[in-house]
Amino acid sequence: MYIDMFEKIVDVMHHDYSGFLDKKGWDQPELFRKKIETLDPATPESRAAFTAIVKDYLLDFRDRHVSFTVADRNGSPAEWAGLRVRRYRGFLYITESEDTRFQAGDKIISVDGKRIPEAADIYARKLYQEKEARQDWNPVLLLAGVIEVEHSSGERTVYEIHRKKKPVYTPEYSSKEIEPGIHLIKLTDFADPDAVYQLFKKHAEAYESAKALIFDVRVNYGGSDSSYYPFFPFIFGTEEIDPSEMSPEMLFNCTERTAQNQLAELNEALNAVEEEETRKILSFFVEQWQEKRDSGFQRFPFEQVMKVDKISGYERPEHIFVLSDIYCRSSGDSFVETVKWSEKVTVIGRSTMGINDYSNVASLNLGEGFVLGYPTSKLVYQNPDHYQTGRGIEPDVYIEWSPEHLGRDVDLEAVMDRLKSVTGQYEGSGEMR
Template sequence: MKNIFKEIVYIMQNDYAGCEDKKGWDNPEFFLTKIESLEKESKLTDETFTEVVEDYLIDFNDQHIFFTNLRAQKRGQTDVGFRVRRYEDKLYVTEVSEETRLETGIAFSSLGGLSIAELSKKHSRYLKESHPERENWNKILQRYSNGELEDKDGTASTFSFSQFEKKPYQPEYSVKNWRGTLWMTLTDFADPDAILAMVEANKTELENAESWIIDVRSNRGGSDMSFYPLLPYLMPEEGVDLAADTGADMIFNTTEANAERVQKMLAAQLDVTEAEESRIFLQIFQREWEKNKGKGFVTFDFSELLGDLFVKGMPSPRKIIVLTDDYCGSSGESFVEVCKKSSKVTVIGRPTMGLTDYGNLTCETWGESFKLWYPTSRLARTDENYLPGSGIKPHVYIPWTPEHLVRDVDAEKALELLESGHLLGN
C-alpha cells in the first residue's frame, strides 16, 4: 500500500490541476510515516489506508477530489440514516432516510460529549468554510456513536447512532405546476439524454408558462452540455453572448497520464451518448486532449463551440427564478453562473458549493482495491475580488435557518418576486 500512496502523491503533485497553485500544501512524509507505523503494528487495512489517504488529500482543500475504497463500496456503504445542518451551535436534522427514530427539525447540541463549538475546532481541517451554514457535518457524524439530542420542545436525551446501508442515489429531472408557476427540479446534469427527453416531453408547458422556478439547490453536477437544451428558454429574446466576459480561462493539465485516463473516459461516454450535440462536444474534447498530450498546462481550442454560444431566447417564460444552495456543485454551479447572464433570471438562496475552480475529473484505479478521482483543469479567474471556493453568489441571499425545515422559505420568496415583477438579473 506504500507504493499506492506514493503513486497518489505523484498524481497530486504532477497530474492534479492544482499542482502548481498548491505546491507545498501537502505533507506526504507525515502520512507515509503513519502508513509505515500502521504496517508495523499489523493495523494497515483497506479501511485504515483509506482514512490516511483521505486525511492527506484534505490539505489540497478541493472538494472535487475523491478517494474510494472499492471493496468497501462493493460491500455497500453505510451511514447514520439522516443528514444535519449547522445553525448557531446546534446541528439540525434536515433529512431523514433510514433512521425512523428521528424527524426533521430536532437538533443535536453535542456529539460524543463535545459541544458543536468544540467539535468545530477539533475538525477544523474538515470544516474549512466561511460560514457555519456551509459546513458539511455528515462525514463527522460517522466518527461518533452518540449525541445529545434536543427535541422541538427542548427536552434533552442521549441518542445512539445506528448504521444503515446507504440507498443508491436516484436523480430527478421533473416539471410540475406549483401555484400557477412551472416548477423544474434538476438534481444533477449527469444524463444529457434524460434532460433532453424531459425538455421535449414538456415542450408545450415550457413554452406556454409565463414564469418558471428552477430548483438546483441539491444539484450534484455532471456535464455542462446537459443544460444546453434549456438555454433558449433562459435567455432574453435579444440574445446573450455566453462566451463574452466569462472572467476566467479554463486551463488543462495535459500530462500524458491525464490524456490517457481522460481518453478512456471519453470513449466510454461516446458509446452511451445519443444526442448529436453532446457527441460533437465529446469528440472535440477528445481531439483537444490528443492534440495537446504531454504539453503541460494548455488552453483548449473550443472555437467551434464558442461560435454557437450567442443564444437568442424565446418570448416565454418572461420571468425565471433559480433556487440555489451550498449543496449545488460542479456543473450545477456552471448552470447558475450562466443563468446570471440573463436579464430574465433572478438567482436566490445561498452561494453554491464552490467547486468550479477545478474540474473535468479523471481517475486512476488500483485493481479492485482503490480509485482516485481528481480534477484535470483549473479556472484562471481575472476578477481580483474573487475568493476561490466561495461559490456563485445569488442575487438575493437568504440565510439558512431552522425555519427552512418548517416551510420552504426560498420558494415563498421566489413566488413573492414573481408576483411583484421585480427581477434582479442583468
C-alpha cells in the first residue's frame, strides 16, 4: 500500500508539479523508496513512519507550497509541540505556549543537547537552508526529545517535549480606529472572500475620510488574491499603474491529472462562495482548466477576467502602511508585492515568506487519509533577482525581530512615529499585538 502511494507521489512531482523541469535531479526517490519498502502496514507505527519519510523526501524540492497531510491523525505525528518559537541570534525565544511550563519570553538554550547554531546545521533541510532570521523552528520542535530552557528568573531546566494536537485555527478579519482617522486592518488570511468583503463593506465609508490605513498581514496564511481587491481604490493613488509592466509571466502546468483535481476543487469552491468578483475568477479558472487540460505549460489570459487595464484609486487616505513578516505567505506574499506598486504604500517589518515562485496548489487524495498538495503554476521573471524563494518580498523599512516584540508592538510604534513625523499630529499607540 505505502509503496504504491509513494510511487504516485514521485510521479506527480516528476510530471504534474510546476517546478519539475526547474528542479529535475534535485530529489533522490530511491533512498526513500528503500525505507518505505521496510514498513509493515499492519503495524500501528507504520503510518507515522510513512508520513515522516514522505515529508523528508519532499524537502528535496525546497518548496513550502508542497505539503503532505494526514486527515486521519490516529498514529500520525503530533502537529505541534505545545509552544511556538522564534530565533534571535543564538537562541530560540518562546513566543506563545499552550504548555503551562513555559511563558512567552522564555529562552531555549539547546535542543537535544545541541546549542541552537549547531542544531541549525543538523536540521538544515528542515529549515529549508534559510538564513538565521528567517528560520522556522516550529516544525523542528516536533522532532526534538528535550529542550533546555532559561526562564526569566535565570533558572535553567531541561524539559521533555509534550506533543499536542494543534489548536483549531480561527481567522481574524478586523478593522479598528486606533487613533482619529487611523485604521488598523488585520487579515490573517485571504481564504474567505465573503468575510473579507463584508469587513471592507462595513468600513468603506470610514476609509473614505481616513488619514491612514495600516494593514497587518504579519501572519497571513494565504487564500484567494481576489479577496483583497476591494481595498485597491484606497491603497492606490490617482497615478495609474499598469499591472502588465509589473507582473511576471505565470505559466500553468496543465496535465490531465491536475486538470481533474483542479476542476473538482474549483467547482466545490463555486458552490460555497457568494462574492461576485471571486465567483467570476473561479469560473474563469474552470474554463481555462477545461480548455487547456493535457497541454503542458500554458499561459492563462487573466486580462479577460480582470478588465481594468490599469490600477488607480483615490487621493485619500494619503498614507498606507503594511506590516509584514516571514509568516505572511502565498496570497499574503502577493498582497505585499502588489501594494508596493502604489506610491502611497510603505511596507514595514520583515520580508514575507516568499513561496509564490510556484503556486496555485492542487490537492491529490491518495486514499487512507493521505493528501499531497503541489503547486500547478510558476512565475517567470526576466530578472533572476526577483525570484522570491529564500528572500520573500522585502519591506521598505526593515525592523529586525527581537524579544522586544514580545512585550510591545515595535512595528506598529514605528508606523505611528512615521505618521507623527509626517503630520505632526499623532502619538504612538504602543498597542500590544
